Every structure is written in structure tokens, then in C-alpha cells.
Amino acid sequence: MSTSVSETPTPVQGPEQAPVQTYVRELGQRARAAAVAMARSSTAARNQALHAIALALDQRRAELMTANAADLAAASGLDEAMRDRLRLTPARIEAMREGLIEVAALADPVGEILHLRRRPSGIEVGQMRVPLGVVGIIYESRPNVTVDAAALCIKSANAALLRGGSESLRSNQAIAACVRAGLEAAGLPQDAVQVLATPERAAVSALLAMPEYVDVIVPRGGRGLIERVSAEAKMPVIKHLDGICHVYIDDRADLDKAEAIAINAKCHRYGVCNAMETLLVAEGVAAAVLARLVPAYLARGVELRGCARTRALAAGITCAAIDADWATEYLAPILSIRVVADLDEAMLHIRRFGSAHTDAIVTEDLTRARRFLTEVDSSSVMVNASTRFADGFEYGLGAEIGISTDKFHARGPVGLEGLTSCKYVVFGDGHVRQ
Amino acid sequence: MSTSVSETPTPVQGPEQAPVQTYVRELGQRARAAAVAMARSSTAARNQALHAIALALDQRRAELMTANAADLAAASGLDEAMRDRLRLTPARIEAMREGLIEVAALADPVGEILHLRRRPSGIEVGQMRVPLGVVGIIYESRPNVTVDAAALCIKSANAALLRGGSESLRSNQAIAACVRAGLEAAGLPQDAVQVLATPERAAVSALLAMPEYVDVIVPRGGRGLIERVSAEAKMPVIKHLDGICHVYIDDRADLDKAEAIAINAKCHRYGVCNAMETLLVAEGVAAAVLARLVPAYLARGVELRGCARTRALAAGITCAAIDADWATEYLAPILSIRVVADLDEAMLHIRRFGSAHTDAIVTEDLTRARRFLTEVDSSSVMVNASTRFADGFEYGLGAEIGISTDKFHARGPVGLEGLTSCKYVVFGDGHVRQ
Numbered sequence: 031m032s033t034s035v036s037e038t039p040t041p042v043q044g045p046e047q048a049p050v051q052t053y054v055r056e057l058g059q060r061a062r063a064a065a066v067a068m069a070r071s072s073t074a075a076r077n078q079a080l081h082a083i084a085l086a087l088d089q090r091r092a093e094l095m096t097a098n099a100a101d102l103a104a105a106s107g108l109d110e111a112m113r114d115r116l117r118l119t120p121a122r123i124e125a126m127r128e129g130l131i132e133v134a135a136l137a138d139p140v141g142e143i144l145h146l147r148r149r150p151s152g153i154e155v156g157q158m159r160v161p162l163g164v165v166g167i168i169y170e171s172r173p174n175v176t177v178d179a180a181a182l183c184i185k186s187a188n189a190a191l192l193r194g195g196s197e198s199l200r201s202n203q204a205i206a207a208c209v210r211a212g213l214e215a216a217g218l219p220q221d222a223v224q225v226l227a228t229p230e231r232a233a234v235s236a237l238l239a240m241p242e243y244v245d246v247i248v249p250r251g252g253r254g255l256i257e258r259v260s261a262e263a264k265m266p267v268i269k270h271l272d273g274i275c276h277v278y279i280d281d282r283a284d285l286d287k288a289e290a291i292a293i294n295a296k297c298h299r300y301g302v303c304n305a306m307e308t309l310l311v312a313e314g315v316a317a318a319v320l321a322r323l324v325p326a327y328l329a330r331g332v333e334l335r336g337c338a339r340t341r342a343l344a345a346g347i348t349c350a351a352i353d354a355d356w357a358t359e360y361l362a363p364i365l366s367i368r369v370v371a372d373l374d375e376a377m378l379h380i381r382r383f384g385s386a387h388t389d390a391i392v393t394e395d396l397t398r399a400r401r402f403l404t405e406v407d408s409s410s411v412m413v414n415a416s417t418r419f420a421d422g423f424e425y426g427l428g429a430e431i432g433i434s435t436d437k438f439h440a441r442g443p444v445g446l447e448g449l450t451s452c453k454y455v456v457f458g459d460g461h462v463r464q
Numbered sequence: 465m466s467t468s469v470s471e472t473p474t475p476v477q478g479p480e481q482a483p484v485q486t487y488v489r490e491l492g493q494r495a496r497a498a499a500v501a502m503a504r505s506s507t508a509a510r511n512q513a514l515h516a517i518a519l520a521l522d523q524r525r526a527e528l529m530t531a532n533a534a535d536l537a538a539a540s541g542l543d544e545a546m547r548d549r550l551r552l553t554p555a556r557i558e559a560m561r562e563g564l565i566e567v568a569a570l571a572d573p574v575g576e577i578l579h580l581r582r583r584p585s586g587i588e589v590g591q592m593r594v595p596l597g598v599v600g601i602i603y604e605s606r607p608n609v610t611v612d613a614a615a616l617c618i619k620s621a622n623a624a625l626l627r628g629g630s631e632s633l634r635s636n637q638a639i640a641a642c643v644r645a646g647l648e649a650a651g652l653p654q655d656a657v658q659v660l661a662t663p664e665r666a667a668v669s670a671l672l673a674m675p676e677y678v679d680v681i682v683p684r685g686g687r688g689l690i691e692r693v694s695a696e697a698k699m700p701v702i703k704h705l706d707g708i709c710h711v712y713i714d715d716r717a718d719l720d721k722a723e724a725i726a727i728n729a730k731c732h733r734y735g736v737c738n739a740m741e742t743l744l745v746a747e748g749v750a751a752a753v754l755a756r757l758v759p760a761y762l763a764r765g766v767e768l769r770g771c772a773r774t775r776a777l778a779a780g781i782t783c784a785a786i787d788a789d790w791a792t793e794y795l796a797p798i799l800s801i802r803v804v805a806d807l808d809e810a811m812l813h814i815r816r817f818g819s820a821h822t823d824a825i826v827t828e829d830l831t832r833a834r835r836f837l838t839e840v841d842s843s844s845v846m847v848n849a850s851t852r853f854a855d856g857f858e859y860g861l862g863a864e865i866g867i868s869t870d871k872f873h874a875r876g877p878v879g880l881e882g883l884t885s886c887k888y889v890v891f892g893d894g895h896v897r898q
Binding site for chain 1: 500503504575581583585587589592594596597679680700718720721724725727728729732815824835837838839841842843844845846847848849850852853854858859860870871872873875876877885886887888889890891892893894895896897
């Protein structure tokens with residue numbers, strides 16, 4: 031008789047393991063098994079699940095609001111900004127529903143076969159886009175991220191392990207029940223999306239310590255969270271550190287375009303990673319540019335910090351920019367300004383102080399535009415456009431799991447394709463290697 | 465006057481650092497500076513450098529042989545297989561030269577702009593393929609890898625930090641002199657390829673500890689080296705662990721094709737990662753398949769280890785395969801054979817014991833072939849072809865820096881594109897975000 035093949039995982043837990051580690055490992059084992067089913071699921075079933083989750087959110091509004099009210103009551107110590115992010119409202123539940131339906135409408139990233147070609151040996155070789163497997167997402171107390179992350183992982187045929195901030199535990203569990211219901215309605219495994227049901231911080235460490243069950247980690251939140259996750263994770267991390275974005279106004283710039291872009295890049299929204307933090311101006315146009323921009327910024331309430339030359343040219347700037355300014359992501363109505371000799375000095379500044387997120391040049395000179403595009407080593411480089419365009423929706427990715435400032439795997443805005451990999455597929459007809 | 469922007473790196477070394485760390489960090493700083501120049505170098509200059517290195521190897525054969533003789537004399541304690549890999553011969557120098565000229569003839573992977581499209585906002589968005597930056601390669605005492613690795617990094621416009629096994633130090637320094645001469649002849653920075661000139665093992669730890677200077681590490685060697693590098697590296701690693709490759713012969717297989725593929729996959733070469741280590745046979749055809757294959761393997765001197773059912777069907781197999789066999793990369797004329805009920809049990813076995821390298825199905829059934837391709841989560845999955853095809857040259861990549869069994873960034877044979885990333889480029893005409 032045939033020996034049977036069992037998929038039961040080998041026991042891995044020593045008696046000294048804390049219960050939270052045991053719990054997280056069990057979730058990991060379930061996620062790995064669910065990932066196998068997700069990888070072979072149909073596009074239709076995954077889209078059906080997204081619609082069914084949207085329906086469940088609609089039907090269970092009362093439970094969601096009750097759970098959220100309990101979270102808010104328990105989190106009375108939080109500041110108002112954090113309480114606002116934690117809060118669910120009918121409008122926010124509606125936005126979550128709409129997000130699910132929009133993701134369902136996107137093209138399936140999985141199954142595409144790229145670059146199929148016949149080789150001299152006679153075999154045909156291509157690359158098939160497949161899910162990564164199990165995606166771990168760690169985020170702060172924002173319940174809408176739970177729905178968003180679940181949607182992107184389901185759409186891309188991955189299994190997900192979600193860990194939101196502990197203040198949102200009840201809200202996230204209520205959302206998780208909707209997600210499970212939707213997966214079940216579509217005939218997909220309920221373990222395809224699991225939301226950690228423990229407030230213990232040790233659960234995060236446990237999650238980061240099991241590369242056998244988690245293929246990639248996506249931290250979404252502030253710098254502290256991302257640095258902790260990056261230092262601790264035993265698996266690859268799609269991470270987004272600072273967005274210290276520059277606009278360089280060249281001395282061959284069209285000054286109308288320069289003014290529009292410099293104002294938009296700084297003032298369209300202040301607290302976002304693709305806002306400009308430092309303006310670099312070529313000395314040849316510095317007087318003219320600053321004469322236009324300084325009053326415009328001051329009229330908008332932007333605090334300006336300048337290098338010595340900037341301050342000499344623009345009487346309105348009294349605050350000196352120091353090295354710490356060039357290296358700071360303000361995320362606020364503050365802008366540092368530097369006058370540079372030319373393109374080379376601008377690129378040197380960006381290399382030294384930039385964060386490889388998004389940088390733009392304003393110029394009418396084609397050669398300089400080409401050099402900037404080639405030589406500036408950032409995840410997005412732009413010519414005559416506002417840095418604010420660095421965004422998954424603006425780029426046409428349809429959805430965004432984050433913006434990667436790493437060079438590996440995914441760079442810049444990460445959409446559904448960032449949650450996939452390409453494996454080689456080979457078709458033969460009995461071919462052997464000579 | 466303008467404050468000047470200096471690229472001088474901030475001093476980073478405390479007085480307590482050991483000299484080897486100081487030395488490796490200095491190489492890292494130089495590599496980072498050279499990477500900037502490489503990123504803007506022309507295709508022509510990089511190809512010229514490769515040809516000039518080939519010429520230098522030709523002109524300095526005597527120095528290479530002298531240095532290699534000294535390495536061999538000092539390495540008298542090594543076993544003959546390792547001495548053989550360390551040895552340079554006129555034929556091997558010629559092969560190194562030819563390799564350089566072949567890489568020069570490949571298409572430049574850098575600068576291509578993919579998926580350029582106009583968005584509703586009016587901006588045009590594409591992805592430009594650019595070098596990763598600084599590539600660290602750690603390998604054993606095989607001087608030919610020094611040339612090979614240098615060629616791939618120069619071609620892909622990266623800077624390289626190379627660390628070969630300590631027994632090959634003199635040979636590698638002689639090769640490094642040729643590489644520097646070739647870079648100089650092409651007007652490229654000599655620091656674009658630096659070969660660590662110290663036998664100290666601490667140099668490897670120092671290399672792995674500086675993510676600010678090294679963007680990716682490629683370990684090339686045995687499992688011990690790769691595990692050490694993966695555990696220690698603070699930057700991404702392109703790694704290749706075991707190649708436990710399977711061929712599954714389905715009960716709808718063409719048995720002539722099955723026989724040819726099963727023999728080729730095991731016997732074409734034994735010590736390679738894409739050789740079959742386990743043969744899975746559907747019970748419906750097991751008797752017929754084993755009647756053909758067992759004598760063929762035994763005639764080639766292959767030791768066979770079988771599950772109980774295999775042994776019951778094939779009298780020639782006396783050795784029982786245990787779980788450890790299914791999980792072993794033999795790299796030798798040994799094959800484990802298992803009879804399975806069907807495709808599902810075969811895929812279960814591969815999931816449990818495989819290493820996600822390369823797996824093949826032999827079948828005439830289209831639905832089963834599609835399921836195998838979709839559901840087996842390996843870097844290469846094949847239908848009716850020998851696993852031996854999993855190779856950068858066979859796939860048409862032109863060159864191969866390694867085979868990745870990870871899912872992240874690069875998967876399967878890694879060619880020049882694996883040493884690049886894609887950054888977003890945006891073209892506007894004064895566009896701002898609404």
C-alpha cells in the first residue's frame with residue numbers, strides 16, 4: 031500500500047513558549063494552509079468575496095458602531111488626532127464598502143504569463159505572476175486599514191495576517207467577522223484573512239519571527255513602527271521610511287510652471303509623504319523665483335527656513351536652515367530653501383539629504399531633464415510635475431498597499447503587483463537537456 | 465555666497481572599531497561613490513571596460529599563473545576538489561576572457577522605460593530600469609567567479625564589492641588588477657569593482673553590517689555560507705538554498721517522454737541544483753514506469769531508495785526511503801522514488817518536502833498540467849520538460865548571477881535584470897495635482 035502524505039505540520043513549540051507565541055504560530059499555520067487554497071482560487075470567487083464583505087459591512091453597521099464605541103470609550107487617554115483615526119462613522123463605513131467594490135473591479139494581477147518565448151532547445155519559457163503567499167500587515171489603530179488590507183490581499187490571492195493597533199481591537203474583530211462571512215459566502219477559506227485578537231505587544235514579535243508562515247511584512251504607520259519592524263523581521267519587509275522630497279528649479283525653468291509646481295508640491299497637503307520639504311533653486315533664477323514664491327508661501331502661512339544666500343535674496347526669511355533641516359521630513363507647513371549653483375549641486379544635495387522617495391526638476395532643458403531622471407536615485411523622479419503625483423491612484427495602480435523607499439522587489443507606490451512574484455513556467459513535449 | 469554642498473561622508477568610525485571594519489567601511493564608501501558614476505555611465509563605456517579587462521587578462525597571464533601557484537602552494541591542506549576549483553589554467557583564463565566578451569555582447573539592462581502611459585491628470589508615468597547601486601558578492605575560493613561577478617556588475621552599471629574565499633586571495637588580487645586596468649581604460653572609476661584584500665573572516669561580518677553602502681548581497685556557495693550570510697546580513701540577500709527538485713509522472717503521461725525526462729533530470733549531471741532528487745509516480749502507471757526506469761537507473765549506477773510500494777513493485781530496490789530522504793538534496797547518483805495516488809498527493813508531497821526550486825509534471829492531460837503550473841509554488845514549474853532546463857542560459861537570460869529560491873524581487877535564475885530595480889519616472893508640463 032502507498033504510504034500516505036500528511037500535511038500536518040511538525041510540532042514546533044517548546045513547553046517554554048509563551049501562550050501568545052503559540053497563538054500567533056497557530057494563526058500562521060492556518061494562514062499557510064489558506065494560502066494554498068487562495069493560490070488556486072478563481073478570480074470570480076475572490077471578487078465575489080469582496081462584494082460579500084461589502085454587504086456584510088452594510089448589514090452589520092450596528093455591531094461595528096457598538097464595537098467602535100467600546101474601543102473609543104476604553105481609549106479615553108488618546109489624543110484627539112488618534113481618536114479621530116480610530117473612530118468609525120457611517121460615512122467611513124460607506125467609504126470602506128466603496129473601497130471593496132473598487133478593488134473588486136480591478137484587473138486580477140494573478141495568472142498572467144509574461145514574456146513567453148521559444149528557446150533554441152525547443153522549450154517555451156515564460157513567467158507566471160503568482161501570489162506571494164502569506165502577507166503580514168502591521169498598522170496603527172485605524173479600523174479602515176483592516177478592510178483595505180484584507181481587500182488587497184484577497185484580490186491578489188494571498189492569505190493575510192493583520193495586526194492593528196491594540197486600541198482598535200474590538201472594531202477590528204467586528205470587521206474581521208464581516209470578512210470571514212464574505213470569504214465563506216464565496217467558498218474561500220475563512221482563514222484567508224485573520225486579524226490577531228490580542229492586544230499583547232509580544233504578538234508582533236511572534237509574527238515577525240516566523241518566516242516559515244509569513245512571506246512578507248508590510249508595516250503601515252510612523253517611523254518608529256517601521257524601524258522596529260524592519261529591525262526585527264526575519265522575512266522581507268515592504269517599507270516606507272521618510273519622504274524628504276525635493277523640487278529643483280533649474281535656471282532654464284519656465285517660471286510659471288515652477289511657481290505652480292512649487293506651490294502645489296508644498297501646499298496641496300502638508301502631512302503627506304510626497305509633499306516637498308526642500309526647495310532647491312539655481313542661482314541664475316534665484317532672485318526672480320524667490321520674489322514670486324516667498325510672498326506666496328508666507329500668504330499661505332508656510333514657515334520658511336533658508337540658506338544664507340536665500341536669506342540675502344529674500345528679506346522675508348529670517349530663519350536659517352541648518353543641516354538638520356535638510357534632513358527633516360516636516361509633514362507640516364514648513365519649507366527649507368537652498369540656492370545651489372547648478373544641476374550638479376542640486377543632485378549632490380539630494381543624494382546627501384534625500385530619502386529616495388520623490389524628487390522633481392523644473393526645466394525646459396532636455397539634457398538636464400534626462401540627467402536628473404537618470405542620476406537621481408529615488409523611487410519617483412519627475413520632470414515639470416508636482417511631487418504630489420507620487421501615489422498609487424495617480425499612477426494608475428488602482429490601489430496602493432504603501433510606498434516603498436527600498437530598491438528591492440517593489441519601489442515607489444506598491445499596488446497589487448507588489449503582492450505577487452513571477453515564477454518561471456516551462457512547456458516542453460518530452461524535451462531533455464543535451 | 466552659496467553654502468557649498470559637500471559629499472564627504474560623515475565620519476562613522478568609533479575608536480574602538482577593529483582595523484578590518486575600518487578597511488571594509490572605506491571600501492564601502494568608495495563603492496557608493498563609484499556607483500553614482502556607474503549609474504550615469506554609457507553602455508559603450510561599460511562594454512569597453514569588459515573588453516579591456518579581457519585584454520588585460522590575456523596580457524597578464526604570467527602574473528595570474530604566478531599568483532595562483534602561490535595560492536595553491538599555501539593551500540596544501542585543501543582537498544583535491546577544492547584545489548581544483550582554486551586552480552587557474554590557460555584554458556580557464558581563456559574561458560574567463562570569453563565570458564567577459566559574451567557579457568559585453570548582451571543587451572544593456574539599464575535605462576529601458578517600461579509601461580509608459582498617459583494618466584487622466586495629463587502626466588505620463590513609466591518605470592525606468594536602473595542599477596541597484598552597490599552589489600556585494602561573497603563566494604568560495606574560485607577565482608573565475610571574481611571575473612564573472614565583476615562582469616555582471618559592470619554590465620548592469622552597479623558597483624561591486626567582491627569577497628572570495630581566503631585561499632584565493634593572491635589570485636583574486638591579480639584578477640582585480642586586470643579589472644581595475646580595464647575600468648580605467650574605459651574611463652570608469654576603478655573603485656567600481658573592489659576585491660577585499662584581507663583573509664580575515666571578520667571582513668565578511670563588516671560587509672554584511674553596512675546597508676548604507678551595500679544595497680544587496682549575493683552569496684554563492686554551499687548551504688553553510690548562504691545560511692550565515694542570510695542570518696547576518698542587514699541588507700536584502702539574493703539567495704539560493706537547496707534544490708530538492710521533483711518529477712511527477714502522472715497516470716496520463718506519455719511513458720516515452722516520461723522515461724526520457726526522468727533519466728535526463730537525474731543523470732545528465734549529478735552535482736547540480738536542478739537535478740531531480742525525488743521521482744513521484746502515479747500508482748496507475750507505477751508498475752509500467754518502474755519496469756522501465758529502475759533497470760535504466762541501475763545500469764547508470766544510480767542508487768535507488770523507495771517507499772514501501774515502490775519496493776513492492778520493483779525487486780531491484782532494497783533500500784527504504786525515509787522522511788530524511790525526501791528532504792535531502794543528494795547532489796549525487798542517488799534517487800528516492802515514491803508511488804503516490806494522484807496529482808493531489810504528488811503536490812502535497814512537493815509542498816511538504818520540496819525546496820521551491822524546480823518541479824516538473826509529465827502528463828498529456830491539459831487540466832492537470834494547468835493545475836500543476838498554478839498550484840506548485842516553486843521558482844520554476846515545468847510540463848513535459850527536464851528540470852535540468854532551469855538555468856539562466858537555457859532561459860535566455862544570457863548570464864546568471866545565481867538561482868533564487870526566494871519569492872521576493874527575483875525568483876528562479878537571476879540574470880542582469882535581477883541586479884536592477886525599476887523606479888517611476890513622471891513627465892509633466894507644469895502639471896499640479898488637483
